[in-house]
Structures are given as structure tokens and as C-alpha cells.
Amino acid sequence: MLAGYDVPRGTMLLVNVWAMHRDPSIWEDPEIFKPERFENGKETQKVLSFGIGRRACPGAGLSHRLVSLALGSLIQCFEWERIGEECVDNIEAPMMRPATPLVAMCKARPIVHETLNAFV
């Protein structure tokens, strides 16, 4: 029995986490980018990107660190610029890709040259 439904043993259940993460009965302004909603651990228990419970992703801690490191490095080491004036298109294509690719220009910041020069 699961949420009132009789689910036979061995049934494969697919959870629509995409829809749950955009459910207005669970989130305030679900479509708005509001990273502050997660400040001080608020709302983090509602994020299911890594699953939940006994079969949750054991790589979640590693992934959080790696994504933070990669994003931080991209921001710290490069200056980023859009190459057009059009607004960023948030419409998604299947598999959560943007429907229109975001094309940007990046330029290494001086810290990158200084760091690389230190090794030559």
C-alpha cells in the first residue's frame, strides 16, 4: 500500500521529481530562481534531486562539493558575457536542456594567468 494505492511487490515506480519540484502547493513561486529559499537549511528537505531514504544517492555529498567547486571556479577564473541582447530563454527541452542554447563568451581573469605562470 502506498499513499492509498495497492502496489504489487516488484512494481517499478517512477517518481516525477520534475513536477514535484514545480508544484505550487509545495513551493512558493516554484518557477522563480530564488536561491535564498535554501538559506540556513530552509526548504532543503523538499529537494529530491538525489532521491530520499534508504536508496538515496550516496554520491550526493561529493556532487554538492564538485558542483560548488566547478561553478565557483568558472565564476572566479573567467569573466562571462552574453554575446546578444536577447533575454535568456528558460524554456526547457526534453531532459532539462534549454530549448535555445545559451551562448556566452568567457575571458580568463588575470588570476588565471598569474596562477598558470607560477608553474612555468
Ligand code: HEM
Ligand atoms: C549531480 C549528480 C548526481 C545526481 C543528481 C544523482 C542522483 C541520483 C538519484 C536520483 C539516485 C536514485 C535515488 C533513488 O533511487 O531514490 C541516485 C542513486 C545513486 N547514485 Fe547518484 N547522483 C549524482 C551523482 C552521483 C555520484 C557522483 C555517485 C558516486 C560517486 C553516485 C552514486 C549513486 C549510486 C551508487 C546510486 C544507487 C544507490 C542505491 O540504489 O542504493 N551518484 N543518484
